[in-house]
Amino acid sequence: MSAADTLEPDVPETNDPVLAIAKKDLTEALLYLDGVTVTFDGFRALNALSFTVDPGEMRAIIGPNGAGKTTMMDVITGKTRPDKGDVFFAGGTTDLTKLDETQIATLGIGRKFQKPTVFEMHTVIDNLRLALKGQRGALANIFKRETAAEREKIDEIFQTIKLNEHRDRLGGALSHGQKQWLEIGMLLAQDPKLLLVDEPVAGMTDAETAQTAELLREINANGHSVVVVEHDMTFVRDLGVRVMCLHEGSVLAEGTLDQVSANERVIEVYLGR
């Protein structure tokens, strides 16, 4: 952690193809972060972090503890305001640093928390009903009735997350893995353009992990952009997507998993020799 001061603010060696940051044009990117810095009591959680996510892309983010992965999600979803830097969404049309969590969620950015967070005292189907894209106003929802289209959409999500036989159980009664899937299902119900998924397979069995990778690939294939933060390298390999390694608040390396895991610095700070 103390090394934060000594780290150079931006990533060097742009001639190295592995280290090169894909700084795409602002107007092409779904998500665009440029020079984002967040400091907590003198500690730089994010240090001039810059990257972009394309529409329809799935990206995996790895990195040691304290690399700033969760803080990055907090910044994107409006929970934390950056000290410096730009965060734009949807081709640079929206400045996310000016909005709060609810507005950002409504724009189409869904977030799955590290600890599975479902509504424990609601049934599984009610969890999905609550998340389903639609009316969010307090007064209007007093008289809201479920439409046939909404029922259909929920059935569709049940097909995807494979929790159909649990639809009337309480969210709190599900197993850990099922809660993770339910939470992903709730994200799907929100129909976001971008899903931020924080450690979806923590505490899962190998079989569940493989199923989760398949689930996320399916979601991505249906046109949602996905950013996954994960420690589990088998899972990241299963995803088979572009990988970005964070370290001390900025991008250390980016590329395919093989490229990134061959990177000297990544081996040094994260993978170990």
Next chain:
Amino acid sequence: MSTATTTPPALLGKSGLVFLAVVLGAAVLVPLLNLLTAPDSALHVPTYVVSLLGKYLTYALLALSVDLIWGYVGILSLGQGAFFALGGYAMGMYLMRQIGPRGVYGDPVLPDFMVFLNWKELPWFWYGFDMFPFAALMVVLAPGILALVFGWFAFRSRVTGVYLSIITQAMTFALLLAFFRNDMGFGGNNGLTDFKDILGFNIQADGTRLTLFVLSAVALALGYVLCRFLVRSHFGKVLIAIRDAETRVRFTGYRAENYKVVAFVVSAMLAGVAGALYVPQVGIINPSEFSPANSIEIIVWVAVGGRGTLIGAALGAVLVNYAKTYFTSGMLAPYWLFMLGGLFVAVTLFLPKGIVGTFYDWRSRRSPAPADLEPADLAPADLAPPDKALPEPKPAE
């Protein structure tokens, strides 16, 4: 944790229907037993008992209003008595204006206490209270507007948990001090009393008392149906979700603060109606109704009956107040507050879901698919509001 039923549950479950039958049955039976039985009959219900029961019913409505926000949204308001008192004062002002020239000083317009203070004319905020419809409107508007302003600031600033409870307590205490002052124009320490009639009927007459009792029962029944409708709606599901995981609700795109404000305002209005029905039955409203202890007592009623069950709140209010009447009229009177405190501790330790919550648990263990119980109705077992469902993430990672 049991599985819930697959058929969409009706607005009122079995227990809801039983509850309504009891309340409305009492509304019919009690006046009949008062009117049709001889005063020396064992079945006779004296008029003072009718008024006492009427008072319990207004407390039950007040408890219902607390359960709506505490049981379903997790807002532990320790200032609900303020809304009750405001509704009561609105009704009291109407009743004062009805006295007219029959007051001790015989002033046709000014209530006695204003003549006593040497006031020459009616303060502006007393205008309109000679008309019942205006007063009735104020019964819901005054608490409603206070709740709207208070809730807007508190919930938008994301004040939750213990801090919210403390500022609600401060709110009612501030109102207590304000209403104690003579120059506030609400009768100061003595409050408003010596009422003569309501809508032209003598307020002391047996018929009026019976009518007020019936109206209290009807108000409780309607209040229950309204709360039940709200908590079963999509709106209510969001409320429960806020109670259990507020951060998740925000990230799902709901403005949690707006939902809280709406629930808080509805709750305050219900409390106001309860206060308005309470005042003519007890014949007085004074600043002591604002005292923080009163508001805390309401929480005890709800905890005893069962938080997050609606029926439990009403039941708890009646049971605890019956016990209060019983014990404070005998030699045990000096110990009542100890008993109340002991009751709260005992319920928290041994019956954390209250009477009705425990009954629901017992019933769902006996038959795996209860016909009408929505699992979400039961608040988490702990009595403290679950204000932080998600741990704050550490600065990095």
